[in-house]
Amino acid sequence: IPKLSDETYLVATLSGYEKYNLLPGQATVTFNNTFIGKTRINPNTADSLFTVTLATDPRVSVKREKQKQFCDTKHVGNTTTTTESYLITVKNNQNKQVKLTLKEQYPISADKDIEVKVTEIKPAATYNKTGIGVVTWETELKEGETRTISVTYSVKYPKDKTIGW
Numbered sequence: 001i002p003k004l005s006d007e008t009y010l011v012a013t014l015s016g017y018e019k020y021n022l023l024p025g026q027a028t029v030t031f032n033n034t035f036i037g038k039t040r041i042n043p044n045t046a047d048s049l050f051t052v053t054l055a056t057d058p059r060v061s062v063k064r065e066k067q068k069q070f071c072d073t074k075h076v077g078n079t080t081t082t083t084e085s086y087l088i089t090v091k092n093n094q095n096k097q098v099k100l101t102l103k104e105q106y107p108i109s110a111d112k113d114i115e116v117k118v119t120e121i122k123p124a125a126t127y128n129k130t131g132i133g134v135v136t137w138e139t140e141l142k143e144g145e146t147r148t149i150s151v152t153y154s155v156k157y158p159k160d161k162t163i164g165w
Contacts (some may be wrong), residue, residue, distance in 0.1 A: 008062055008100070010054040017043060017050045029054050059094040060141070062102070070152060081158045083119070085152035091139035101139045106153045108133040113158050120152040 022043040029036040029052075036055035056092055070085035090161040092098050093109065106127075107116050118127060119136070135151050157163055 006062055006064065007056040007058075008060040010055055010057045011101075012052050014050045014052070015048065017098060024039045026035075027052070030147070031131075039047055046100055060098060060100060061091045064104075065089075066105065067150065067152075078159055081154055081156045082163075083152065083154045085120075085150065088149045089120060089146060089150075090141065090149065091146040092143060095143045097140055097142050102137045102149065104132040104135045104136065104149075104151050106151065107155060111156075111157075111161075113161065115156040115162065116153060116157075117152045118151065120150065121149045125149075 009013055017128055022041060024044060025040070027039050027041050029039055032040050038055075039052060041050075041052060045096060065087050068087040071083055073080060073082045077103065078114055088102065088104060090100070090102060096125040109116050116133070121127065123137070125135050125137045127133075139147070141147060155163060
């Protein structure tokens with residue numbers, strides 16, 4: 001999620017891992033015969049697929065920028081509406097195609113007086129309207145390809161309330 005980090009991560013998703021009798025604990029991670037680091041695994045909490053984050057991957061870069069020209073705050077009557085818009089640029093720096101999952105966060109409110117709307121997602125993507133606010137793009141990038149993605153959302157709330165981002 002580029003809001004949290006401008007690095008990309010290699011992730012392994014394993015199926016049929018049950019046959020290996022994995023135990024919860026610390027695991028050593030290697031990639032291309034190179035020590036990457038250590039991680040913790042707990043196969044007891046996994047579903048039919050087990051996902052492990054391996055390491056950061058400089059071969060794919062991501063940059064998240066606020067689109068100030070599309071951001072504003074409006075006061076109408078007793079409500080305030082704040083609009084936020086972000087442009088995410090993803091580049092494949094390698095000489096082969098990559099498959100990636102890109103996730104962007106947006107706020108979710110448990111307060112019935114605060115209304116959050118995702119107003120624009122380009123290109124179209126899946127997102128959940130309850131629970132955690134995450135927009136997810138599944139895509140492939142050709143070698144050297146750069147792609148831009150944008151998400152815009154608005155938050156409408158009573159002007160006497162303070163919201164935290």
